[in-house]
Amino acid sequence: MREFLIEARKRVPLAIVGGSDFKKITEQLADHDKDLLLSLFDYTFSENGLYGFKGTEPYPVQSIQKAIGDAKLQELINFALRYMSDIQLPVKRGNFVEFRNGMINLSPIGRSCSQEERMQFVEFDKKHGIRQKFTEQLREKFGQYGLQFAIGGQISVDVFPTGWDKTFCLQYLVPDFDTIHFFGDKTAPGGNDHEIFADERTVGHTVEGPEDTRKHVENVLKELD
Template identity: 50%
Template sequence: MSTTAVYEFADRPVKKLVLFDVDGTLSLARQSATQEMMDLLREVRKKVVIGFVGGSDFVKISEQLTVGGVKAIDAFDYGFAENGLIAYRTGKQLASQSFIGWVGEEKYKKLVNFILHYVADIDIPIKRGTFVEFRNGMINVSPIGRNATIQERIEFEKYDKAWFS
């Protein structure tokens, strides 16, 4: 069954917007949502306006929420990526701002250089690359690197809790 049917906002009995966090709610962090979850959301969408929210960029969120050939953008009425800076309503992107546009390229470069030097000096069990990832609304810093596997992330979380809690 397709979830691409768009229900008009005014046709839904309850006029509420229900937002769902992506990582840890709709799916495990950086993993795909299940078909069961998307089927449940389709049923909820018949009653209320739904949306997703997440800190990742839209490409990553879309990878997680595109299930069974149905694109994430078609399964939700609203989508908020990068902590809300990038927003979609009924599949169309709304106006947004950029972090670099706000602080300027020179200040951004200075900040990234500081972060990279700091991360380089941290002695942790593993490092897997892409330590700083620019997003329109924020900078994502990962001491072990965005390229770490799920298992490496789990192990690092244990290490982090043991040493830095």
């Protein structure tokens, strides 16, 4: 996939946007090598663009605690910990709450789970709607605080100020490009790709994994021929 993206970038500029923090994205895409990651993309956006780069030049960093205040953050975290403590899962591990610059990431199983345990949770969540129910409870209790709640990745729920979804990164792209294609898998309402997928400033593509992403990108590149 990395080799494919390197070839695709010879024809079009590439940007990556993810809800994870910069360290996790570097781990996933560049074997913990920051310089390699920034060399692969023209734009790199972690935490939906709240911590991002154009090439190697950083954009200003945003902060969720400055946006809503520590009192509301603590109320949210306390509620989430109580709620997750009552969920019965096949296994639970550690790191249930991850504090990032622009969001809080809540994981019922815990982000320190193994890959095998992660996939076990994915199947359990599909059957029982664990994260969907969690998101609904959070939205009902804290929606009035100007927060959004989205099912993120495979094991967690993202909490962030309204407007700080993945469309946040578009402010850095729109001035330079007439057409922006976005490829994501959580594009249905409630997923953390939905807002940018449905945004009028992008052409959205729903993909199911790396190989499917490659096929969609290849089709877009063919249209440019």
